[in-house]
Amino acid sequence: MDGNAQLAALMREAGFLKDDGSVGLKVFARAVGQHANRTFTHTYVRRWLDGMVPRDAATRQAIVRALGSRLGRSIAVDEVGFGAALKVSPDLGLTYPNESADNVKTVARLWQGDLDSVSALLNAPANAAAWNEAALSWLVSTRQDVFSDTGKRKVNQADVDGIRSTTEMFDQLDGEHGGGHARRALIEFLRTDLAGLLGGTARDAAVQRDLFKAGAQATLLGAWMSYDAGIHGMAQRYFIQALRIAESTGDRLLGASILDAMSHQATFLGRYREAANLARSARMGTANAGSASAAAHFYAMEARALARLGDAAECDRAMSAAVREFERRDPANDPADWFGYFNESELAV
Template identity: 50%
Template sequence: MQPRADTAGLIVATLSKAMRRAITLADAGLASSAKLPLNLGLTYPEVLAEGVEAVTQLWQADLDEASVVLKGSVSSPAWSDASLAWLLAASSSVDLAGRGPHVGESDITRFRATIDLFAQMDNRFGGEHARRSLIHYLATDGTRLLHGQASERTRRRLLSEVAEATLLAAWMSYDSGLHSLAQRYFVQALGLAQAADNRLLAASILDAMSHQATFVGRYREAANLARAARQGTTGVATPTLTAHFYAMEARAVARLGDAVACDRALAHAVREFERRNPDDDPEWIRYFDDAELAAEFGHCFRDLGRPAVANQYATQCLGAGGDGTYLRSDFFATMVLADAHLGAGEAEQACFVALDALKIGEQLRSARCVSYLREFSDRLAAVGKSPASEGFHEQATGFSLWQQVLDGQ
């Protein structure tokens, strides 16, 4: 028999203590990966029942540490298939027959408030901090709510909330370096948003897929995902959302070295952004302000080899101030500034700024942050040894994120 997830967790915890080393569910023969299809979560659900089954299975497989979802690389066909299926999908039915207790507005309000807390922890401490706790909550309360009985209006609202929560699971998995798992969560979040008839949220999920695709080096796919988000919301997206879609396209083509396409996308982003009215925006995109747009410009110009302009925008972003709510974003912007100084031949200043980033990131648990540092380390090594670089390495060893860079070398 296969014990429940919490029971299996107690078993491996006891074994780990007895053997004085970490024992995983797979080590103990308790993972259920052998029963799971290899494409779990990668297939865009055609009907709501398929989507509910896939996402609840995926949450449980994640908790079970099933290698089928945790290992492996991302699938380019999964991105293109999901985006095409969403673009062509008709309005879906939500006539899934619930078997559980009645679900009302109070249930959804509690669910939303809890997910908001996880989102705050993600922004402040990184995806690795509370990711597993979020998945456990989704596998319990999320599953219960999805199988509950509700009116069509309530069910659509519930599906939107669960789609947002699954999107958060995707972001936190992506931030933790679990890219295959994150992609599966993105695809299922997209299906839930489509079932909820929430086209703006669905497009934002494609936009997030584009972000991940750029990060893992699939730049053409990333540009196409951002374009699909824009195309699928023509006439209904707010200017803020459209500006973000253009910014994601710009990030992708900048990595390809296509300066003309990048400049064009950024110009469109600015034009749309200048038309925005934050009061018209969904709550989940209101964070995208002048500072966030400047951060996107900084990334693009760094990747295009324009350090002076990248410096200008990264400085503008950091100069906006903040209360630490978006600590990870502050870290990224600071690292872009460090890269810009390095690209301009200012190694000493680059090292000074990178140390500032390490101080900002001391509370963060994020594989993406480690990746930014690893890129900086490679660029610094290419410059050659200097008193500035030697001093940086000496001071950086005292920070946890830098230790992770060293451990990965």
């Protein structure tokens, strides 16, 4: 087995390792153990230096934190030589999956890569082509997903309620303190709790659909929090995978709300043409959904992007349509209840 030169170099830089490799292994083992809340010996450290990669994310994170604490800077998992073993493609999550099972595997790997601080994901910029592909795939899809009946985890309504209530708690924290405050804790929850449930089986198909709806909303929150924290490449990946989870539920308004969020991100990043197209896709995909509130919001998002493009005529058209849809809305009976905040003041803004 080849040695881990990257780990050795960082340990040497941090003062944990001398050139002959004979000093500091026990000290490093204790430092890692303090971050992992368990005991390691110098034998573990020697194995890591020999090239063994710890299987559990907690140990890998404890290693990078021990190094980061001594060096006074943040260390990513792949800087320690563990990135190749994680086999994380820099394109992970950018493709809109054809199969629901692939979607679940992809988003679980994204959550794990996020927790492992894989720099190829956390430092990646947004990809304009990925927005376009996801929007088109969702818009023209005629898939009828059949949920797995072979999952080992048995899912019930209590599981779904747990996902919803925990997501609401994180949403409240996000609103009070910003996305960077509890983002990692949310991703940890999604990786440890939601991933297993999405791969499980419910006896009642309605429960399974409710689970995927809750999963889409939780993944969407992770995308928003990543966006708020400035981690735009990861946020984009979460948006795309949340959109695919939403498609599995058959709830077109839920999917359109995710496209609406993607349009918001694209506008923020200066990709105004893509932002307008994402908003149009959301509107076109829900033309028969019966939600004037949603239609008004999609038109407004489109107008916002067109204004930044300097297209006055098309911007006026979209804004006129937004006002028209807004005036015919019926908030008490609107199926898109998550657009309830979209009032006169929001439209004016």
